[in-house]
Amino acid sequence: MVLILLIATLFILPLILHAPQPESLREINTDNALQRAGSVSGTLLIGIALIATAAATFNAGGYDIAPQLQRLVALSPNAVIKQGRHYQIFSSALVHVNVVHLTGNLIMLALLSVYERRVGHGRFLMVFVVSALTSSLADLALLPDDAMSMGASGGICGLAAGFFLDHDEVTKPDWAKGLAGVLILVVFYSFAASLTVDGGIARVNWAAHIWGAVGGALYIRFIARRATERAT
Amino acid sequence: MTQRLNRHLERFRAMNLLAPGEKYIGAFFGRTQVELVWFFVMGPLALLTMRQYQVIATDQRIFFLRVSLLGKHTGIDAFDYNEIEEASFVKGLLAYKIFFRFKHGRTLWLDANFKALVAVEGLLFDEVLKNHLERAITWS
Numbered sequence: 001m002v003l004i005l006l007i008a009t010l011f012i013l014p015l016i017l018h019a020p021q022p023e024s025l026r027e028i029n030t031d032n033a034l035q036r037a038g039s040v041s042g043t044l045l046i047g048i049a050l051i052a053t054a055a056a057t058f059n060a061g062g063y064d065i066a067p068q069l070q071r072l073v074a075l076s077p078n079a080v081i082k083q084g085r086h087y088q089i090f091s092s093a094l095v096h097v098n099v100v101h102l103t104g105n106l107i108m109l110a111l112l113s114v115y116e117r118r119v120g121h122g123r124f125l126m127v128f129v130v131s132a133l134t135s136s137l138a139d140l141a142l143l144p145d146d147a148m149s150m151g152a153s154g155g156i157c158g159l160a161a162g163f164f165l166d167h168d169e170v171t172k173p174d175w176a177k178g179l180a181g182v183l184i185l186v187v188f189y190s191f192a193a194s195l196t197v198d199g200g201i202a203r204v205n206w207a208a209h210i211w212g213a214v215g216g217a218l219y220i221r222f223i224a225r226r227a228t229e230r231a232t
Numbered sequence: 233m234t235q236r237l238n239r240h241l242e243r244f245r246a247m248n249l250l251a252p253g254e255k256y257i258g259a260f261f262g263r264t265q266v267e268l269v270w271f272f273v274m275g276p277l278a279l280l281t282m283r284q285y286q287v288i289a290t291d292q293r294i295f296f297l298r299v300s301l302l303g304k305h306t307g308i309d310a311f312d313y314n315e316i317e318e319a320s321f322v323k324g325l326l327a328y329k330i331f332f333r334f335k336h337g338r339t340l341w342l343d344a345n346f347k348a349l350v351a352v353e354g355l356l357f358d359e360v361l362k363n364h365l366e367r368a369i370t371w372s
Contacts, residue, residue: 021338023298023306025338028336169304170304
Protein backbone atom coordinates (compact mmCIF):
# COMPACT_ATOMS: atom_id res chain seq x y z
CA MET A 1 0.00 0.00 0.00
CA VAL A 2 2.92 2.33 0.75
CA LEU A 3 4.22 1.69 -2.76
CA ILE A 4 0.84 2.51 -4.32
CA LEU A 5 0.61 5.74 -2.27
CA LEU A 6 4.11 6.68 -3.38
CA ILE A 7 3.18 6.08 -7.04
CA ALA A 8 -0.02 8.13 -6.60
CA THR A 9 1.97 11.03 -5.11
CA LEU A 10 4.60 10.90 -7.85
CA PHE A 11 1.86 10.86 -10.50
CA ILE A 12 -0.38 13.62 -9.12
CA LEU A 13 2.11 16.17 -7.75
CA PRO A 14 4.11 16.88 -10.95
CA LEU A 15 0.85 17.26 -12.91
CA ILE A 16 -0.38 19.90 -10.46
CA LEU A 17 2.95 21.65 -9.85
CA HIS A 18 4.15 21.78 -13.47
CA ALA A 19 2.95 24.92 -15.26
CA PRO A 20 3.79 24.65 -18.96
CA GLN A 21 3.65 27.85 -20.95
CA PRO A 22 0.89 28.14 -23.59
CA GLU A 23 1.80 27.54 -27.24
CA SER A 24 1.16 31.17 -28.12
CA LEU A 25 4.11 33.37 -27.18
CA ARG A 26 1.66 36.20 -26.45
CA GLU A 27 0.08 34.34 -23.53
CA ILE A 28 1.58 33.59 -20.15
CA ASN A 29 0.55 30.87 -17.69
CA THR A 30 -0.64 32.44 -14.44
CA ASP A 31 -2.87 29.53 -13.31
CA ASN A 32 -2.91 28.52 -9.66
CA ALA A 33 -2.63 24.85 -8.58
CA LEU A 34 -6.41 24.30 -8.74
CA GLN A 35 -6.66 25.70 -12.27
CA ARG A 36 -3.66 23.59 -13.32
CA ALA A 37 -5.36 20.47 -11.92
CA GLY A 38 -8.49 21.45 -13.86
CA SER A 39 -6.57 21.66 -17.11
CA VAL A 40 -5.45 18.02 -16.72
CA SER A 41 -8.61 16.69 -15.04
CA GLY A 42 -8.99 13.87 -17.60
CA THR A 43 -5.42 12.67 -17.03
CA LEU A 44 -5.92 12.82 -13.25
CA LEU A 45 -9.24 10.98 -13.49
CA ILE A 46 -7.80 8.12 -15.58
CA GLY A 47 -4.61 7.93 -13.49
CA ILE A 48 -6.47 7.87 -10.16
CA ALA A 49 -8.84 5.19 -11.54
CA LEU A 50 -5.83 3.04 -12.53
CA ILE A 51 -4.13 3.54 -9.15
CA ALA A 52 -7.34 2.84 -7.19
CA THR A 53 -7.92 -0.35 -9.21
CA ALA A 54 -4.33 -1.41 -8.52
CA ALA A 55 -4.85 -0.78 -4.79
CA ALA A 56 -7.99 -2.92 -4.89
CA THR A 57 -6.56 -5.81 -6.94
CA PHE A 58 -2.90 -6.10 -5.90
CA ASN A 59 -1.66 -8.65 -3.36
CA ALA A 60 -1.17 -7.64 0.28
CA GLY A 61 2.51 -6.99 -0.56
CA GLY A 62 1.28 -4.42 -3.08
CA TYR A 63 3.60 -5.50 -5.90
CA ASP A 64 1.45 -7.60 -8.28
CA ILE A 65 -2.13 -8.57 -8.97
CA ALA A 66 -3.82 -11.30 -6.91
CA PRO A 67 -4.27 -14.38 -9.21
CA GLN A 68 -7.94 -14.98 -8.28
CA LEU A 69 -8.82 -11.34 -9.06
CA GLN A 70 -6.77 -11.48 -12.26
CA ARG A 71 -8.97 -14.32 -13.56
CA LEU A 72 -12.03 -12.23 -12.66
CA VAL A 73 -11.12 -8.85 -14.21
CA ALA A 74 -8.46 -9.44 -16.92
CA LEU A 75 -9.76 -9.97 -20.45
CA SER A 76 -9.95 -13.61 -21.46
CA PRO A 77 -11.81 -14.57 -24.68
CA ASN A 78 -12.88 -17.79 -23.01
CA ALA A 79 -14.46 -15.96 -20.05
CA VAL A 80 -16.13 -13.27 -22.17
CA ILE A 81 -17.56 -15.51 -24.87
CA LYS A 82 -18.28 -18.78 -23.04
CA GLN A 83 -18.93 -17.57 -19.49
CA GLY A 84 -20.60 -14.26 -20.40
CA ARG A 85 -18.23 -12.01 -18.44
CA HIS A 86 -18.72 -9.08 -20.82
CA TYR A 87 -17.61 -6.54 -18.19
CA GLN A 88 -14.02 -7.74 -18.77
CA ILE A 89 -13.97 -5.70 -22.00
CA PHE A 90 -14.01 -2.59 -19.76
CA SER A 91 -12.36 -3.84 -16.56
CA SER A 92 -9.26 -5.14 -18.37
CA ALA A 93 -8.36 -1.54 -19.35
CA LEU A 94 -8.11 -0.56 -15.67
CA VAL A 95 -6.11 -3.44 -14.16
CA HIS A 96 -2.35 -4.01 -14.33
CA VAL A 97 -0.21 -7.06 -13.80
CA ASN A 98 2.30 -5.43 -11.43
CA VAL A 99 3.79 -2.16 -10.23
CA VAL A 100 6.22 -1.89 -13.17
CA HIS A 101 3.35 -2.29 -15.66
CA LEU A 102 1.27 0.33 -13.80
CA THR A 103 4.16 2.79 -13.47
CA GLY A 104 5.07 2.55 -17.17
CA ASN A 105 1.51 3.36 -18.19
CA LEU A 106 1.19 6.19 -15.65
CA ILE A 107 4.39 7.82 -16.95
CA MET A 108 3.10 7.72 -20.54
CA LEU A 109 -0.32 8.99 -19.39
CA ALA A 110 1.28 11.91 -17.51
CA LEU A 111 3.37 12.81 -20.58
CA LEU A 112 0.26 12.70 -22.77
CA SER A 113 -1.43 15.29 -20.54
CA VAL A 114 0.09 17.66 -23.12
CA TYR A 115 -2.60 16.39 -25.50
CA GLU A 116 -5.36 17.08 -22.96
CA ARG A 117 -4.08 20.63 -22.47
CA ARG A 118 -4.49 21.10 -26.23
CA VAL A 119 -7.91 19.52 -26.84
CA GLY A 120 -9.67 19.56 -23.45
CA HIS A 121 -10.80 16.78 -21.12
CA GLY A 122 -13.91 15.73 -23.07
CA ARG A 123 -12.12 14.63 -26.20
CA PHE A 124 -9.16 13.29 -24.20
CA LEU A 125 -11.43 10.96 -22.21
CA MET A 126 -13.38 9.90 -25.32
CA VAL A 127 -10.18 9.03 -27.21
CA PHE A 128 -8.99 6.97 -24.22
CA VAL A 129 -12.29 5.09 -23.87
CA VAL A 130 -12.69 4.40 -27.62
CA SER A 131 -9.06 3.24 -27.96
CA ALA A 132 -9.26 1.01 -24.88
CA LEU A 133 -12.47 -0.60 -26.18
CA THR A 134 -10.99 -1.08 -29.67
CA SER A 135 -7.94 -2.83 -28.23
CA SER A 136 -10.15 -5.03 -25.99
CA LEU A 137 -12.34 -6.03 -28.95
CA ALA A 138 -9.24 -6.76 -31.04
CA ASP A 139 -7.96 -8.94 -28.18
CA LEU A 140 -11.24 -10.84 -28.17
CA ALA A 141 -10.83 -11.58 -31.86
CA LEU A 142 -7.09 -12.27 -31.90
CA LEU A 143 -6.05 -13.79 -28.57
CA PRO A 144 -6.06 -17.56 -27.96
CA ASP A 145 -9.10 -18.63 -25.88
CA ASP A 146 -7.19 -19.26 -22.67
CA ALA A 147 -4.93 -16.17 -22.84
CA MET A 148 -5.43 -13.18 -20.54
CA SER A 149 -4.80 -9.51 -21.33
CA MET A 150 -4.88 -6.41 -19.16
CA GLY A 151 -3.63 -2.84 -18.93
CA ALA A 152 -4.50 0.69 -20.01
CA SER A 153 -1.89 0.73 -22.75
CA GLY A 154 -4.44 0.30 -25.59
CA GLY A 155 -6.11 3.54 -24.50
CA ILE A 156 -2.76 5.23 -23.97
CA CYS A 157 -1.60 4.30 -27.48
CA GLY A 158 -4.84 5.88 -28.76
CA LEU A 159 -3.95 9.07 -26.87
CA ALA A 160 -0.47 8.97 -28.43
CA ALA A 161 -2.13 8.78 -31.86
CA GLY A 162 -4.24 11.78 -30.86
CA PHE A 163 -1.16 13.74 -29.82
CA PHE A 164 0.31 13.32 -33.31
CA LEU A 165 -2.79 13.41 -35.50
CA ASP A 166 -5.32 15.68 -33.81
CA HIS A 167 -4.43 18.96 -35.52
CA ASP A 168 -6.25 21.38 -37.80
CA GLU A 169 -5.72 21.06 -41.54
CA VAL A 170 -4.22 17.56 -41.52
CA THR A 171 -4.64 16.19 -45.05
CA LYS A 172 -5.33 12.51 -45.76
CA PRO A 173 -1.72 11.77 -46.88
CA ASP A 174 -0.36 13.55 -43.79
CA TRP A 175 -2.77 11.62 -41.58
CA ALA A 176 -1.74 8.31 -43.17
CA LYS A 177 1.96 9.14 -42.80
CA GLY A 178 1.43 10.28 -39.20
CA LEU A 179 -0.47 7.08 -38.36
CA ALA A 180 2.30 4.95 -39.92
CA GLY A 181 4.83 6.84 -37.76
CA VAL A 182 2.73 6.29 -34.63
CA LEU A 183 2.43 2.55 -35.38
CA ILE A 184 6.21 2.23 -35.88
CA LEU A 185 6.75 3.97 -32.52
CA VAL A 186 4.15 1.76 -30.82
CA VAL A 187 5.70 -1.45 -32.18
CA PHE A 188 9.23 -0.27 -31.29
CA TYR A 189 8.27 0.59 -27.72
CA SER A 190 6.21 -2.61 -27.34
CA PHE A 191 9.18 -4.77 -28.31
CA ALA A 192 11.56 -2.68 -26.21
CA ALA A 193 9.23 -3.21 -23.22
CA SER A 194 8.93 -6.95 -23.94
CA LEU A 195 12.70 -7.27 -23.43
CA THR A 196 12.29 -6.15 -19.84
CA VAL A 197 9.40 -8.49 -18.98
CA ASP A 198 10.20 -11.42 -16.70
CA GLY A 199 11.07 -14.64 -18.67
CA GLY A 200 7.88 -15.82 -20.31
CA ILE A 201 5.44 -15.25 -17.43
CA ALA A 202 3.90 -12.22 -19.11
CA ARG A 203 4.34 -10.83 -22.60
CA VAL A 204 3.64 -7.41 -24.06
CA ASN A 205 0.42 -7.49 -26.07
CA TRP A 206 1.70 -5.41 -28.98
CA ALA A 207 -1.36 -6.17 -31.11
CA ALA A 208 -3.56 -4.47 -28.48
CA HIS A 209 -1.26 -1.44 -28.60
CA ILE A 210 -1.54 -1.24 -32.38
CA TRP A 211 -5.33 -1.61 -32.38
CA GLY A 212 -5.61 0.99 -29.60
CA ALA A 213 -3.64 3.47 -31.70
CA VAL A 214 -5.68 2.64 -34.84
CA GLY A 215 -8.97 2.97 -32.92
CA GLY A 216 -7.95 6.35 -31.51
CA ALA A 217 -6.73 7.60 -34.90
CA LEU A 218 -9.96 6.55 -36.67
CA TYR A 219 -12.15 8.09 -33.96
CA ILE A 220 -10.25 11.40 -34.20
CA ARG A 221 -10.29 11.51 -37.99
CA PHE A 222 -13.86 10.44 -38.68
CA ILE A 223 -15.84 11.51 -35.61
CA ALA A 224 -14.09 14.04 -33.36
CA ARG A 225 -12.52 16.26 -36.04
CA ARG A 226 -15.66 16.20 -38.20
CA ALA A 227 -17.71 17.30 -35.17
CA THR A 228 -15.22 20.13 -34.55
CA GLU A 229 -15.37 21.22 -38.19
CA ARG A 230 -19.19 21.20 -38.14
CA ALA A 231 -19.18 23.30 -34.95
CA THR A 232 -16.89 25.94 -36.45
CA MET B 233 22.91 26.59 -55.90
CA THR B 234 19.24 27.42 -56.55
CA GLN B 235 17.18 27.98 -53.45
CA ARG B 236 14.20 25.76 -52.77
CA LEU B 237 10.92 27.38 -51.76
CA ASN B 238 10.07 27.41 -48.08
CA ARG B 239 6.39 26.48 -47.70
CA HIS B 240 6.15 28.13 -44.27
CA LEU B 241 7.38 31.38 -45.77
CA GLU B 242 5.00 30.97 -48.72
CA ARG B 243 2.16 30.46 -46.26
CA PHE B 244 3.22 33.60 -44.36
CA ARG B 245 3.22 35.63 -47.58
CA ALA B 246 -0.21 34.31 -48.48
CA MET B 247 -1.54 35.59 -45.14
CA ASN B 248 -0.77 39.21 -46.17
CA LEU B 249 0.05 40.27 -42.65
CA LEU B 250 2.50 43.04 -43.48
CA ALA B 251 1.21 46.57 -42.99
CA PRO B 252 1.42 49.02 -45.90
CA GLY B 253 5.03 50.18 -46.19
CA GLU B 254 6.34 47.40 -43.91
CA LYS B 255 9.51 45.87 -45.39
CA TYR B 256 10.52 42.21 -45.24
CA ILE B 257 14.12 41.83 -44.00
CA GLY B 258 14.72 38.10 -43.64
CA ALA B 259 13.64 34.83 -42.05
CA PHE B 260 15.07 31.79 -40.31
CA PHE B 261 13.87 28.49 -38.90
CA GLY B 262 14.39 27.99 -35.16
CA ARG B 263 13.72 25.17 -32.73
CA THR B 264 13.70 25.09 -28.94
CA GLN B 265 16.20 22.91 -27.13
CA VAL B 266 15.27 19.60 -25.52
CA GLU B 267 16.00 19.48 -21.79
CA LEU B 268 18.28 16.56 -20.90
CA VAL B 269 15.96 15.35 -18.12
CA TRP B 270 13.32 14.34 -20.70
CA PHE B 271 15.76 11.88 -22.33
CA PHE B 272 15.95 10.03 -19.00
CA VAL B 273 12.15 9.97 -18.68
CA MET B 274 11.09 9.09 -22.23
CA GLY B 275 14.19 8.22 -24.26
CA PRO B 276 14.20 9.38 -27.90
CA LEU B 277 10.60 10.56 -27.54
CA ALA B 278 12.10 13.54 -25.69
CA LEU B 279 12.53 15.13 -29.12
CA LEU B 280 8.75 15.60 -29.12
CA THR B 281 9.11 18.32 -26.48
CA MET B 282 10.86 20.50 -29.07
CA ARG B 283 8.90 23.44 -30.49
CA GLN B 284 9.58 24.84 -33.96
CA TYR B 285 9.17 28.35 -35.29
CA GLN B 286 9.57 30.00 -38.67
CA VAL B 287 10.76 33.43 -37.60
CA ILE B 288 10.22 36.36 -39.98
CA ALA B 289 11.79 39.76 -39.41
CA THR B 290 10.52 42.97 -40.97
CA ASP B 291 11.67 46.54 -40.43
CA GLN B 292 8.89 47.04 -37.85
CA ARG B 293 8.09 43.66 -36.26
CA ILE B 294 9.14 40.09 -35.74
CA PHE B 295 6.74 37.21 -36.48
CA PHE B 296 6.89 33.73 -34.92
CA LEU B 297 5.03 31.22 -37.08
CA ARG B 298 4.45 28.09 -34.96
CA VAL B 299 5.04 24.82 -36.82
CA SER B 300 3.80 21.45 -35.52
CA LEU B 301 5.67 18.13 -35.69
CA LEU B 302 3.76 17.30 -38.88
CA GLY B 303 4.97 20.57 -40.42
CA LYS B 304 1.56 22.24 -40.05
CA HIS B 305 1.02 25.83 -38.94
CA THR B 306 -0.56 26.05 -35.55
CA GLY B 307 -0.57 29.81 -35.12
CA ILE B 308 1.37 33.03 -35.41
CA ASP B 309 2.52 35.66 -32.93
CA ALA B 310 3.77 39.11 -33.92
CA PHE B 311 5.80 41.40 -31.68
CA ASP B 312 6.91 44.97 -32.21
CA TYR B 313 10.61 45.31 -31.49
CA ASN B 314 9.84 47.49 -28.49
CA GLU B 315 7.98 44.55 -26.93
CA ILE B 316 11.27 42.63 -26.68
CA GLU B 317 13.23 43.54 -23.57
CA GLU B 318 16.40 41.64 -24.33
CA ALA B 319 17.91 39.42 -27.02
CA SER B 320 21.20 37.63 -27.46
CA PHE B 321 22.77 35.75 -30.37
CA VAL B 322 25.65 33.38 -29.60
CA LYS B 323 27.39 31.62 -32.48
CA GLY B 324 28.14 27.90 -32.04
CA LEU B 325 29.62 25.29 -34.38
CA LEU B 326 26.61 24.86 -36.64
CA ALA B 327 23.93 26.99 -35.06
CA TYR B 328 23.28 30.25 -33.30
CA LYS B 329 21.82 30.08 -29.81
CA ILE B 330 19.24 32.84 -29.78
CA PHE B 331 17.51 34.19 -26.71
CA PHE B 332 14.52 36.55 -26.50
CA ARG B 333 13.04 38.01 -23.32
CA PHE B 334 9.68 39.62 -23.98
CA LYS B 335 8.37 42.50 -21.87
CA HIS B 336 5.31 40.50 -20.71
CA GLY B 337 7.61 37.94 -19.05
CA ARG B 338 7.94 35.08 -21.55
CA THR B 339 11.39 33.94 -22.65
CA LEU B 340 12.33 31.94 -25.73
CA TRP B 341 15.54 30.04 -26.48
CA LEU B 342 16.01 29.01 -30.10
CA ASP B 343 18.68 27.14 -32.01
CA ALA B 344 18.97 28.38 -35.59
CA ASN B 345 21.40 26.88 -38.06
CA PHE B 346 23.75 29.06 -40.08
CA LYS B 347 24.95 26.08 -42.15
CA ALA B 348 22.95 23.41 -43.96
CA LEU B 349 23.35 20.87 -46.76
CA VAL B 350 20.29 22.14 -48.60
CA ALA B 351 19.54 25.64 -49.79
CA VAL B 352 16.07 26.63 -48.67
CA GLU B 353 14.84 30.20 -48.60
CA GLY B 354 14.40 31.58 -45.08
CA LEU B 355 15.99 28.57 -43.36
CA LEU B 356 19.34 29.84 -42.10
CA PHE B 357 20.19 32.57 -39.65
CA ASP B 358 22.86 34.89 -41.04
CA GLU B 359 24.92 37.91 -40.02
CA VAL B 360 22.64 40.33 -41.90
CA LEU B 361 19.62 39.18 -39.93
CA LYS B 362 21.59 39.17 -36.69
CA ASN B 363 22.75 42.75 -37.19
CA HIS B 364 19.25 43.86 -38.09
CA LEU B 365 17.69 42.23 -35.00
CA GLU B 366 20.38 43.54 -32.66
CA ARG B 367 19.95 47.06 -33.99
CA ALA B 368 16.15 46.96 -34.03
CA ILE B 369 15.82 45.54 -30.51
CA THR B 370 18.49 47.82 -29.02
CA TRP B 371 17.05 51.01 -30.49
CA SER B 372 13.36 50.36 -29.93
